[in-house]
């Protein structure tokens with residue numbers, strides 16, 4: 193009788209063994225972070241310095257210069273007066289409702305983590321597109337990164353680096369980088385075989401093929417990936433604020449714990465406004481840089 | 492050892508995970524279908540031996556999937572062979588290092604693609620200049636050259652357009668200009684004109700022929716259209732399931748197909764457009780060289796026919812008939828043979844396509860004299876031999892041709908309608 197308990201109860205591991213495993217992993221990681229935490233932190237110092245510098249730049253500059261610069265960028269990217277006006281209006285409203293400083297901090301974080309995602313993601317995507325082996329290794333990792341709840345990987349990051357901007361950025365990048373990797377890979381793989389063959393047939397080497405043919409032709413897809421990455425980075429703002437990233441996320445967090453409905457709503461809307469601005473401007477830019485595709489669509 | 496410009500020796504290409512492992516099966520003669528079913532490997536090419544002479548157009552043809560694209564991609568090593576050698580100008584392409592291979596592709600060989608292979612994100616001018624840009628030639632210089640070639644192919648004014656803004660024919664012209672722009676002496680054309688409609692296609696063929704007269708490139712041209720092959724090719728090779736079935740001059744292929752596969756190919760061809768007068772003409776009937784009517788009549792009576800071609804110091808003059816000579820002799824048998832007794836029959840050139848001489852041949856009462864560009868009478872073209880060549884071709888007409896005697900004017904009327912039907 194005693195032998196058949198596994199029929200009614202799951203034959204789970206001995207409690208003691210489980211504890212042992214936990215202890216082993218936890219202490220191992222704690223040991224690791226105690227030994228290498230400083231080195232790893234030092235490794236990220238340049239990133240931190242850049243982030244701080246950029247945030248200060250955004251915070252210290254007079255608000256109207258920022259708006260002017262943002263408006264110029266929006267216009268250059270989209271060549272649309274309507275879109276530019278919308279962007280200016282969004283920033284004016286954010287400032288008028290007293291969320292200027294937090295919005296600037298969030299913009300700093302988003303800009304830096306997006307740049308980091310592109311700088312890491314595009315090369316990884318390129319590597320992936322060149323080899324089926326790499327693709328079969330990276331794809332499951334990306335799946336885990338996208339489905340693993342953010343809180344789970346926040347734990348080791350915080351253990352390693354403590355609370356602050358850098359762990360925040362890392363968390364945001366982990367969450368936001370998969371689309372740009374996936375879509376870079378996809379875009380390059382979708383490049384017409386014959387066009388690539390033509391480049392090879394005229395003597396182009398690997399580098400010339402990559403920069404002259406594959407990347408330009410994959411650009412619409414890569415841009416879609418970058419756009420997704422920006423959106424996901426913005427979505428991470430609130431969670432990142434839990435580990436000390438200042439910005440629009442913190443007031444939202446505060447209003448959850450204290451039930452300040454209006455404060456939460458306003459800051460939430462500010463995040464939405466930023467998202468819309470980033471999205472529209474980057475999409476307008478992507479569309480404008482692909483002028484040659486217009487003829488194709490109309491055919 | 493032969494000194495042909497391009498030589499392909501014992502070329503095999505097998506697609507699949509482990510080509511070397513199945514090589515013994517292929518050598519043992521296993522068929523393409525069996526090999527695919529049993530091992531999952533596809534025979535791309537099997538034992539290809541070819542020679543292409545410098546400055547010629549070499550056409551490769553065959554049905555879809557027979558390995559034409561696979562073969563042409565070996566010349567510039569877009570595909571590496573499983574076994575075999577490709578010598579170009581004496582150099583083994585397989586021995587080239589990556590750098591040398593890139594240089595070789597830059598300067599010696601260029602390619603026109605079936606679906607054009609143009610870069611959609613570059614303008615027409617940038618596309619044409621692509622090969623030169625790869626060679627790192629300065630922008631001004633390469634654009635200048637590209638502009639010239641665009642003008643040559645008739646696309647002046649389209650420099651700033653993108654490929655998607657051009658029609659198919661125009662895009663292929665861009666592809667052609669791009670290939671010519673690098674001054675490579677070998678041109679690979681993979682079904683370059685197959686995607687174009689018939690009218691534009693024949694226009695492009697004309698342009699290629701015209702260009703080739705000036706440029707004398709060595710061209711490997713792939714097509715599945717025999718009319719096109721016959722029109723362009725100096726030599727034609729026919730592939731079937733990766734194997735070379737027949738290689739030869741266009742008339743050879745048309746008149747002596749090696750097997751049923753080739754025969755099926757040539758059955759539907761428009762022979763009138765493919766064969767020249769030379770290939771179907773027969774030895775000329777009698778010649779008359781006498782100056783007087785009486786002399787002419789004497790020569791005429793010594794021939795079996797009741798007509799003969801009159802030739803004097805200035806060459807072929809016209810046709811004399813027994814009937815007319817006899818009438819003239821009754822008047823004055825010592826008179827000189829002159830235009831009054833001559834029947835004027837326009838001569839045709841041995842190089843003319845049958846199509847171009849069809850109306851004259853059918854209109855004339857006697858076989859047309861074939862006169863070469865030196866003014867020599869070298870043969871005659873009767874309605875019967877024309878009709879026979881157009882209707883059946885193959886071995887039959889070859890023996891009839893050698894038979895010599897021409898019964899053209901006897902049953903001429905009967906075959907005229909048959910020839911008319913072929914002409915459509």
Ligand SMILES: Nc1ncnc2c1ncn2[C@@H]1O[C@H](COP(=O)(O)OP(=O)(O)OP(=O)(O)O)[C@@H](O)[C@H]1O
Nearest residue numbers: 506507533534535554555556557558559560561562
């Ligand atoms: N990369 C490849 N992998 C496996 N098999 C291939 C590959 N490329 C070609 N083949 C096979 O080789 C054979 C010849 O193909 P190829 O493309 O040379 O045909 P083709 O004569 O050019 O036909 P088409 O007229 O349709 O272009 C086909 O049976 C095809 O399945």
Ligand SMILES: [Mg+2]
Nearest residue numbers: 559560561682
């Ligand atoms: Mg093909």
